[in-house]
Amino acid sequence: MEKIDGIWYMKGKAFNDKSRIKSWQEVVELVNKIGFLPFFANEVEGFSLEEMVAADFWWTGIASEDPWEWREIIARSKEVAYGKFFDKRAGFISKEWLPIFANARRDGYDFDSRYADGKASRREKMIMDFYMQENDEGDIVWKEDEILSTELKKLAGFGKDGAKNYPGIITSLQMNLYLVISDFRRRTNKKTGNEYGMAVSIMQPPEVIWGYDLVTSAYGEDSTKSWEKIYNQVLKLNPKVEEKDIIKIIGKKPS
Incomplete structure (x- = not known):
């Protein structure tokens, strides 16, 4: 979201943009492909569901098109994890990356x-x-x-x-x-x-x-190594992002 002249606007793609995400199943498919994804726009440009969907479809209450409704369906599906995982804000993590996040955040x-x-x-x-x-x-x-x-x-x-x-x-x-x-x-x-x-x-x-x-399958790995995997994945998805912005989203490296 961004504030223009005192009014909040959702970021996102145009309705006729063929690259936009059109369903909750596509969200799950993307998360499983890239590993994890914040829900709302953040410091890492392009790294959020908000920026990948039609900006005008929010809060319509229509489950087939509204990303706000999708989050309920996705959480219920258990196909990926949903919760406040990124800078205390919501997002998704695939089952493949869930143990890596758990080890990095829990320190084993x-x-x-x-x-x-x-x-x-x-x-x-x-x-x-x-x-x-x-x-x-x-x-x-x-x-x-x-x-x-x-x-x-x-x-x-x-x-x-x-x-x-x-x-x-x-x-x-x-x-x-x-x-x-x-x-x-x-x-x-x-x-x-x-x-x-x-x-x-x-x-x-x-x-x-x-x-x-x-x-807990990644508990045997040093938590800093798990954190570095998460860091490097964000960098892979957006090579131009600054270190401070990645850390803002994923948190500091375990000490």
């Missing part, structure tokens, strides 16, 4: 180990405790519950009289690939059973969706 830590080593906050644990439980052998296993993020906020102890900054903590957990958005659903009126309002996200650990072995 499962969440319980990360918290035990003092690298995760108490408020992050309040949320992740909803998803984790110990089995009879004392090992951590993941619950497969699907719950609206608005309800998760209450269950995890956030809100008016509880912990603060729920949106920021949820974003942090997505940035570190401990949570992804797996679906969107409308809230339901308890009396009538009718849906209402805007769609609300459902978040789950990627291990629940694609399995622990896949998500």
